[in-house]
Amino acid sequence: QRCCVCGGGGAAIACLRHGCERRFHLPCAPRGRCLTQYYGSYRAFCSRHRPRQAMGRDPEPGTDCLLCLEPVGQRKSFRTMGCPTCQHAWFHRSCAQGHALRAGSSAFQCMLCRDKEDFQAEMLLMGILIPIR
Numbered sequence: 460q461r462c463c464v465c466g467g468g469g470a471a472i473a474c475l476r477h478g479c480e481r482r483f484h485l486p487c488a489p490r491g492r493c494l495t496q497y498y499g500s501y502r503a504f505c506s507r508h509r510p511r512q513a514m515g516r517d518p519e520p521g522t523d524c525l526l527c528l529e530p531v532g533q534r535k536s537f538r539t540m541g542c543p544t545c546q547h548a549w550f551h552r553s554c555a556q557g558h559a560l561r562a563g564s565s566a567f568q569c570m571l572c573r574d575k576e577d578f579q580a581e582m583l584l585m586g587i588l589i590p591i592r
Contacts, residue, residue: 463505466489476508492537494586506537510584514541518549525570526554543581545572556587563592 461559464487469566472488472495474481483493483505487509494509496502504510517534518541524531531539531549540555542548548571550558565581567589568575584587 472503474505475502481505497588499582522549524550542569544574544577559589563590
């Protein structure tokens with residue numbers, strides 16, 4: 460099986476979407492904007508069929524990531540995420556993943572509104588691994 464990201468053989472992860480033939484290597488997933496969900500039964504999606512964040516708005520011009528303080532861009536994307544509760548907290552996917560790994564499930568929450576339940580559910584859906592500790 461060929462990887463849809465790097466083209467190499469041995470791609471073991473298949474897109475969950477029925478009828479999709481795309482496969483990828485786990486290390487290639489972020490580069491190819493593929494999404495893997497690490498809760499319940501493991502699920503994976505190619506870049507065409509991955510879930511999208513249902514935010515009601517895009518970031519305001521000049522909005523910075525709440526974690527690294529670098530600009531997030533002017534629209535939602537695979538690399539730019541927001542809090543589903545307050546819809547004012549914006550951050551990079553890589554920054555959110557790093558924060559989740561350091562905080563764990565007991566302390567991972569929106570950095571602005573402090574929502575934990577809906578925030579964690581959305582981050583899990585969007586492929587952020589939140590360790591239980």
